[in-house]
Amino acid sequence: MRTPRALVARGTGPAVRDAALWAALAGAGVFAYRERVAEASPVLGLVLPLSILAVAVPGSRKRPGAAVFLANAVCALGLAEPAETASPYLAALAVLTYLLGVRSARTGAALLLFGACTAVDLALCALLGVGPVYWFYTVSMIPSALLLPWLAGRYRQARLALVRGGWERARGLEQRQRFVAEQARLRERTRIAADMHDSLGHELSLIALRAGALELSPTLSGQDRADLAVLRAAVSDAVGHLRDTIGVVRDGSDGPGGSGGYGPHGDPTASSVEPVEELVARARESGVTVDLRREGQAGALSPLVDRTAYRVVQESLTNAIKHAPGAAVRVRIVHQGARTEVRVANSAPSAGPSPVPVPAPAGAPASGHRGLTGLRERVRLIGGTLHAAPRRGGFEVLATLPDQVAPRRPGTAEELLEETGTGSESGRRLAAARRSTRRRFAVAVAAPAGLGLLLLGSAAYLAHQLTACVLRPADFAALRTGQERTELAPLLPDRDFRYVPDAVKALPAPPGTVCAYYRSSGSLLDQADVYRLCYSGSRLTAKDVLPSRPLTTSGDEA
Structure with a gap:
């Protein structure tokens, strides 16, 4: 809560600054008046200008254009004062014009205002019939006090806009960084959920398969078979509950890496899984007919590629157990060149009674078909391809993987543009602000040069007017x-x-x-x-x- 003293200081801040500015501008007028007090009118030379400035200075905060017009009127009073050639309040006009450039972005309105001020000054010169020195003052000094400070103010405004835009961009980047961190956390949670689905689902399927095999054993009593049936049903229900739970988690957090996969810069420890040979051996122990063959010489595989190959075989075996019980499975891993091909195919399911309840067909809405979807995304992220389709009454999964993962995965052009700021809205606004600043800087340099030429031309014309009428x-x-x-x-x-x-x-x-x-x-x-x-x-x-x-x-x- 702000104290009354802080509120007073905050409320009187602009008023104090305006009073200080008025005092500084009025000081020049008072000093000039003291130099010519014997021949200057106190009303035209002091009282009226200071009163007008007392209104113009605070009014420039809300009406900077009106303040400039009032300051120009103060300077025009010098044309009606025969005791002086140039008004001492020209500095006040320059200051208020600078504030107009800082506080207003309306270029057309400012130029119309300057034209109106110049027209009023020229009309007053013609009406009063002033001498050439006054004309020179009107066509050179007053326009200079109008245009040059305004250009400086516009340049200052552009600089402030550029700084504000930079801070807004930094704030946006901070928010984006927080968003990216949050997305990373969500992707990690999804990855863990996918690993649970892949690993735990596979183990539960094997348990259900073993329970079904034991249920057919002739050495068991009826009660044992009933208990095994209950166990097998409980495991099957657990597999379904696990699938539903993973589906809820992944539906709320799927993104570019939402399948539970790793990006090309994933955790290097992700390769700490058992070899494919051990996975196949455990499947055989559970009663699944699996044939594994490797061809070619394996090169230096990336840990992420090794883990992905393992996941392809694991998911394919799990699907074969669930959707084609009793079918024979063939696993072929071929190393050729800089790529590794993993092919897993199963035959048609056996016609006899199944010891394990057959889930819904692959692709049915009830099953969710999450495994192959996540597997396809995981393969895509490392630059590989995956095809899964029925073949000869069974099903075949073919994954082609690079031995080494590229530094960037395919399809990240938009993300790269977003990271570098190129093509983003903030990047375009920043580039526009920079162009505006450069353009205003060029105008601020060119305008003084043009006014300098105008001053030289006006001075040359004045010199011609005063020297062509000389009688020696x-x-x-x-x-x-x-x-x-x-x-x-x-x-x-x-x-x-x-x-x-x-x-x-x-x-x-x-x-x-x-x-x-x-x-x-x-x-x-x-x-x-x-x-x-x-x-x-x-x-x-x-x-x-x-x-x-x-x-x-x-x-x-x-």
């Missing part, structure tokens, strides 16, 4: 009032200065004249005086030297 001081001194325009044309620049500050334009001019303005210097960094030439018709009437920021009205008429 010597040429200005050579001008005389009363001269015609055609006489003055060789001394005048190609164009006049169109971005004259309003304060300069407001200075009084001779009545009835039309004035043209020129810059006195081509320097882009220094403030240059303005030359004013006033014409009455086509004749020069007056010429004046006006400071770019006049404190008093001055005029000069020659």
